[in-house]
Amino acid sequence: MDQSVRDLSSGVWPAGLTRVPYWVYQDQHVAKAEQTKVFEGPTWNYLCLDIDVPNIGDYRTSFMGAMPVVVARAEDGVVVAFENRCVHRGALICLDDGGSVKDFHCVYHAWRYDLRGNLKSVAFRHGVNGKGGMDDSFKLEDHRPRAVRITVLHGLVFGTLSDDAPDIETYIGPEITARLRRVMHKKVEIIGRFTQALPNNWKLYMENVRDTYHASLLHLFFTTFRITRLSSGGGVLVGENGVAHASATMGAPPAADKNYEGIRSDNDGFRLADPTMLDSQDEFHDGIQLQILSVFPGFVLQQIHNAIAVRQVVPTGVETMDLNWTYLGYADDTPELRAMRLKQANLVGPAGFVSMEDGAVGGFVQRGVASASDVLSVVEMGGATADTADNRATEASVRGFWKAYRGVMGL
């Protein structure tokens, strides 16, 4: 079929949540529809932390899918955001990752905006010596970059272009909002910021994040050092609408755990020469050693022992994406706890003993399915529904992703 005339809704995609066609990771038209329906649709996109813009006039640039966004602290102290695009000729209004300003000027022709993105002045609006300039009918207030509706949830700044997005706690659901608050419950500090460029469609990464089945099979580190095993306690919460998930590992696996016999990831011969890398403190006092939480479309909050990070997914093409990591500590960390976070951070990020594998495996799928557009993948572990489960040998949360996705895409 000619890709350029493919009718999205006619693609082979049976009803239900247990089958996913590979064209959904490959099609330029799907990606274009996602920009409109997902990233600019009735979803909440994570943009930055509120501590990125602590004072009036502070700004940080971010993305909603492909759309560049400026997040700023306005004169009244409120966090606001608008499309990072000058209404004149479309140039970026802000070029840097962040900074502090009185107002915004487009560098191209010096059009000026206030902190909320309202157009305030146009250079040479009245021309020179009575010649040139804008027609008198030109009204500043008729022109402004698209305003982004903002909500700040426990220090996390989310934005949407849609009036139809429900309030954020309804969107995420009460149970998973509580799990988010569990981590973001006090003042955080940024301790590092890195971007990992992944060679796969953004949805493959979000599926990986929600895939509680793979973690102890792909990652030898998790299994061998008993950080998380399917035979440990725990489970996965999936919101009713599929929008959010939170998986948890609780307690230790059985001392003599026969469940992983013969599986590559259980390597009894592997011992750390310096086990201080795995030293941790129980700082949440609820027995959850590992929690991975996501909010559709592209937000992840991670707590692996004391390694805490937020991750933002930004598609950079049909088959590429950036994963923006912000490593966090708490403002009241003791030096010992802070040192533990720095060592445990070796598990995550582009060089992470665990995350480097998650970064690679999406590329393995992207390449593996190159000639299988109309084939369906199997997402059937733990049944066919996207319901909360008291175990992690399930793909319920992955099905939740597709529930949310198909709903908003109308596919």
Add this chain to the structure above:
Amino acid sequence: MSDAETLFRLSGLNAAYAAAIDADRLEEWPNFFTEQCLYKVTSADNHAKGYPAGIIFADSQAMLRDRVQSLRIANIYERQRYRHIVGMPVLCGEPGASETAFVIVRTMRDGKMELFAAGVYLDKTVTGSDGALRFAERLVVCDSGRFDTLVAIPL
């Protein structure tokens, strides 16, 4: 020791360090560090802002050995190799402190070759009782904070 001698020894250390990694003699890599050391891979932006975390963070030679062992037997990644090009060291005034620019080209299993990392090593070196010069601290400050999905081999 004259500055010329110091530069000569540092250049030798850097060249041997790069050669060991590029020839996949990773087991030798921890030996370029003191027992208690700091090896961190970060970016210029993180370094300038004073953010303490790195994408690799090791405060002992044993942690460096663990990373090599993990790459050898634990981690899943595609076969690849580096070619380091290291510049002339610059002495920083403080005794034992120096910095050296580097460029790393990575070649993947399928032959794809790319400029993988560029930046500066910020080093503190000491001479051990055996007379060998080692890194007590090596901060790998990459010019870019955007890394390929897989920084497996040490920089």
